[in-house]
Amino acid sequence: xxxxxxxxxxxxxxxxxxxxxxxxxxxxxxGVEAGRAAGAAARWWAEPVSETEPAVRLSLVxxxxxxxxxxxxxxxxxTEALARGFDVNRAPSTAASxxxxxxxxxxxxxxxxxxxPNDSAGSFPLDLGRGGGAHGEGATARAGGGxxxxxxxxxxxxxxxxxxxxxxxxxxxxxxxxESFKEQSTLNPKQKAALAKQLNLRxxxxxxxFQNRRARTxxxxxxxxxxxxxxxxxxxxxxxxxLHKEIAELRALKTAPPFYMHLPATTLxxxxxxxxxxxxxxxxxxxxxxxxxxxxxxxxxxxxxxxVAPARGGEPRPSSFAALFAATRSxxxxxxxxxxxxxxxxx
DNA sequence: CCTATGCACGCCCTTACCTCA
DNA sequence: CGTGAGGTAAGGGCGTGCATA
Numbered sequence: 001x002x003x004x005x006x007x008x009x010x011x012x013x014x015x016x017x018x019x020x021x022x023x024x025x026x027x028x029x030x031g032v033e034a035g036r037a038a039g040a041a042a043r044w045w046a047e048p049v050s051e052t053e054p055a056v057r058l059s060l061v062x063x064x065x066x067x068x069x070x071x072x073x074x075x076x077x078x079t080e081a082l083a084r085g086f087d088v089n090r091a092p093s094t095a096a097s098x099x100x101x102x103x104x105x106x107x108x109x110x111x112x113x114x115x116x117p118n119d120s121a122g123s124f125p126l127d128l129g130r131g132g133g134a135h136g137e138g139a140t141a142r143a144g145g146g147x148x149x150x151x152x153x154x155x156x157x158x159x160x161x162x163x164x165x166x167x168x169x170x171x172x173x174x175x176x177x178x179e180s181f182k183e184q185s186t187l188n189p190k191q192k193a194a195l196a197k198q199l200n201l202r203x204x205x206x207x208x209x210f211q212n213r214r215a216r217t218x219x220x221x222x223x224x225x226x227x228x229x230x231x232x233x234x235x236x237x238x239x240x241x242x243l244h245k246e247i248a249e250l251r252a253l254k255t256a257p258p259f260y261m262h263l264p265a266t267t268l269x270x271x272x273x274x275x276x277x278x279x280x281x282x283x284x285x286x287x288x289x290x291x292x293x294x295x296x297x298x299x300x301x302x303x304x305x306x307x308v309a310p311a312r313g314g315e316p317r318p319s320s321f322a323a324l325f326a327a328t329r330s331x332x333x334x335x336x337x338x339x340x341x342x343x344x345x346x347x
Numbered sequence: 348c349c350t351a352t353g354c355a356c357g358c359c360c361t362t363a364c365c366t367c368a
Numbered sequence: 369c370g371t372g373a374g375g376t377a378a379g380g381g382c383g384t385g386c387a388t389a
Contacts, residue, residue, distance in 0.1 A: 167377070168365070186357080208378055211357070216376090218358090 169209070173199045177206070181213050 169177070180187075180195055187195065187210055196203040
């Protein structure tokens with residue numbers, strides 16, 4: 001179905017628990033084992049992740065940027081990158097390099113300290129590339145030693161909390177965050193800190209970016225859901241209209257005299273249930289009837305072509321329209337194939 | 348064991364800033 | 369050049385889950 005579009009979000013492919021519409025609908029469910037298994041071989045962060053962390057989404061590892069994404073675990077590169085920070089000047093792909101070329105001047109000026117064209121060095125007074133100095137690092141260290149929780153929010157509040165300055169992330173940073181989000185839409189403190197260090201951002205910035213990204217994903221999904229529900233509503237309206245029309249036609253037929261009242265007597269020789277001509281002499285054709293039974297049967301089908309439904313295999317014929325009416329047509333509206341539209345009055 | 352408290356975090360709403368037509 | 373719309377980073381409130389006393 002065309003509405004089952006993937007937004008490139010981790011929501012894609014999930015079940016549809018909330019609306020039950022077969023879409024990837026709904027709030028963030030936590031994909032569990034599959035994502036964890038995928039993530040086990042494809043984590044960009046160095047540390048092992050605790051078992052209690054929110055489950056990893058299905059990995060959508062993409063090579064679109066040509067970044068080593070995720071960096072090969074176990075290789076020295078990831079740790080090196082962590083120590084070095086995300087260096088746009090060494091973007092590992094031509095695409096990324098092309099993107100980086102736009103910001104080369106600023107980046108050269110800012111050096112490795114910041115890859116954002118807008119953020120000045122003053123935005124990041126602390127060299128996050130060097131371990132241990134920042135408040136966030138301390139929080140991370142605490143989290144690493146203890147549980148998952150750390151105070152990335154509070155730790156970032158005081159640093160650079162001057163006038164509200166809009167700082168836009170560079171394309172490389174955004175792309176990297178996007179890839180991270182595809183792999184996992186939520187971060188634990190360790191991952192957040194590692195990503196922040198790699199991108200030369202504050203953990204709070206990474207956190208906010210993910211928060212906003214989740215909000216955008218949800219908004220898009222909501223739009224898709226609305227569109228789908230709109231189409232469902234239209235289909236149901238059409239179905240309702242068709243059924244009303246059918247009911248009106250059936251009522252009109254019900255008020256008319258039954259069709260068999262107009263049939264010649266010879267037609268009554270056929271068993272209405274098995275559609276065979278009765279061979280029993282007691283049910284023989286009425287006296288005076290010269291037509292052979294087979295012809296009579298043919299006469300039935302010819303004379304009642306406008307009102308009699310063709311014989312359906314194995315289906316007993318209703319004895320009256322009332323019975324026809326009483327027979328419920330219990331097919332769920334949207335879940336079963338629609339019966340053919342009543343081209344004639346057949347049922 | 349139950350309860351109160353503090354903390355961390357995610358979600359939501361909103362604001363402020365930036366870019367672009 | 370001024371302006372409005374749209375995108376997005378960030379602030380703040382609120383609810384929730386967890387750890388601890």
